Amino acid sequence: MLTIALPKGALLKDSIELCQKAGLDFSLFLSSSNRQLQIEDPTGVAKALLVRAQDVPVYVEYGQAHLGIAGYDVLKEKKANIAHLADLGFGYCRMSVAVPKDSPYRKSIDLPAHGIVASKFVNCAKEHFRALDLPVEIVPLYGSVELGPITGMSEAIVDLVSTGKTLRENGLIEIDVLFESSAYLVANPLLYRLNRDNIAGFVEQMTVNN
Amino acid sequence: MLTIALPKGALLKDSIELCQKAGLDFSLFLSSSNRQLQIEDPTGVAKALLVRAQDVPVYVEYGQAHLGIAGYDVLKEKKANIAHLADLGFGYCRMSVAVPKDSPYRKSIDLPAHGIVASKFVNCAKEHFRALDLPVEIVPLYGSVELGPITGMSEAIVDLVSTGKTLRENGLIEIDVLFESSAYLVANPLLYRLNRDNIAGFVEQMTVNN
Numbered sequence: 001m002l003t004i005a006l007p008k009g010a011l012l013k014d015s016i017e018l019c020q021k022a023g024l025d026f027s028l029f030l031s032s033s034n035r036q037l038q039i040e041d042p043t044g045v046a047k048a049l050l051v052r053a054q055d056v057p058v059y060v061e062y063g064q065a066h067l068g069i070a071g072y073d074v075l076k077e078k079k080a081n082i083a084h085l086a087d088l089g090f091g092y093c094r095m096s097v098a099v100p101k102d103s104p105y106r107k108s109i110d111l112p113a114h115g116i117v118a119s120k121f122v123n124c125a126k127e128h129f130r131a132l133d134l135p136v137e138i139v140p141l142y143g144s145v146e147l148g149p150i151t152g153m154s155e156a157i158v159d160l161v162s163t164g165k166t167l168r169e170n171g172l173i174e175i176d177v178l179f180e181s182s183a184y185l186v187a188n189p190l191l192y193r194l195n196r197d198n199i200a201g202f203v204e205q206m207t208v209n210n
Numbered sequence: 211m212l213t214i215a216l217p218k219g220a221l222l223k224d225s226i227e228l229c230q231k232a233g234l235d236f237s238l239f240l241s242s243s244n245r246q247l248q249i250e251d252p253t254g255v256a257k258a259l260l261v262r263a264q265d266v267p268v269y270v271e272y273g274q275a276h277l278g279i280a281g282y283d284v285l286k287e288k289k290a291n292i293a294h295l296a297d298l299g300f301g302y303c304r305m306s307v308a309v310p311k312d313s314p315y316r317k318s319i320d321l322p323a324h325g326i327v328a329s330k331f332v333n334c335a336k337e338h339f340r341a342l343d344l345p346v347e348i349v350p351l352y353g354s355v356e357l358g359p360i361t362g363m364s365e366a367i368v369d370l371v372s373t374g375k376t377l378r379e380n381g382l383i384e385i386d387v388l389f390e391s392s393a394y395l396v397a398n399p400l401l402y403r404l405n406r407d408n409i410a411g412f413v414e415q416m417t418v419n420n
Contacts, residue, residue, distance in 0.1 A: 003361075008353070037354055038361070049361065052353035062326075062349065064361040116272075139272065143218075143262035144247055151213075151248070151259065151274040 002046040002197040005065035007053035022205035072181040091183035093162040097176040115155040118148030125158035146170040212256040215275035217263035232415035282391040301393035303372040307386040325365040328358030335368035356380040
């Protein structure tokens, strides 16, 4: 049976709609009373796993899900060995460098060598500053990254920006964009190549007229 | 001004009560309408940062907080360079290995070499299996670790267990305890040694008759 890993959070509603294009109904995950993490489509041809957005690439890489939906930001950060099949055209946001608006920094390269940058996306941040040849220290945080500059722990942050509201509320401004992100359909490369459980058929239905 | 990093989540209420023993009132963090991540005690002698439990050691290590309260599980996992001042006697739980109850494994060492263990506590899990000389693969997950064995991705999990309800609901049983955990008071070693902002005085009040 085809298994698809769906991300909790901001991408879930659009992901479930996408599955509906392929005739798969996982709308039970949207019900506030649902506690199940694994449900079968009523027609019995597929099942879905409801997992943390960062865990989607793991379930797909290890073959417990044939397909998955994950933000490009998560794919860049996790570097899982999975096939990126299609940009799904929703969940737009960007990975940015931000600093306090009254700081003197207006580009990443303005930051002091050996400065500190706080981020949930440690690998993305490291790559960005390595490419600039700027030896900053990347400090991993799990939440409320904006507290880094507010408390004076870090000169800057690397974080996902969607509307920019959180940055504005915390007196921060974007000074560089690392990349744009949106939701991607991903697959386990081997299962996809073998077209197990008609993966290709589902992918075609999900991505037609996308 | 003394700054203390308090953990969001299960330890917050007891942490705030502990601060009250030292005359510091941060109960605003318990109000559901509060959106501030940084508040000052009404008497003006200290402030508190409200951060993710895993981020407490970071703010303390980098000196943005003199003191912090964090679970021993987080301290073991993050290995931050901070001083462990006192076991606070609340937030009891244990770090355990669990497997599906119908599996043949009854001790960690029964697990197959090159088996897979899913965990949010990658360092703790690695250390445990390294000490046993058992070459398992540790797969990092961010949430719902119990899905690892349910989907067949992993033979076992290493996770925090408090009441054991989540394990039971998912057909898992504990087969080994790595360590017991509880909340600890931690300090930045240098600031503590210099007794900045009377850290020692606050620590004494917080830990007396503990």
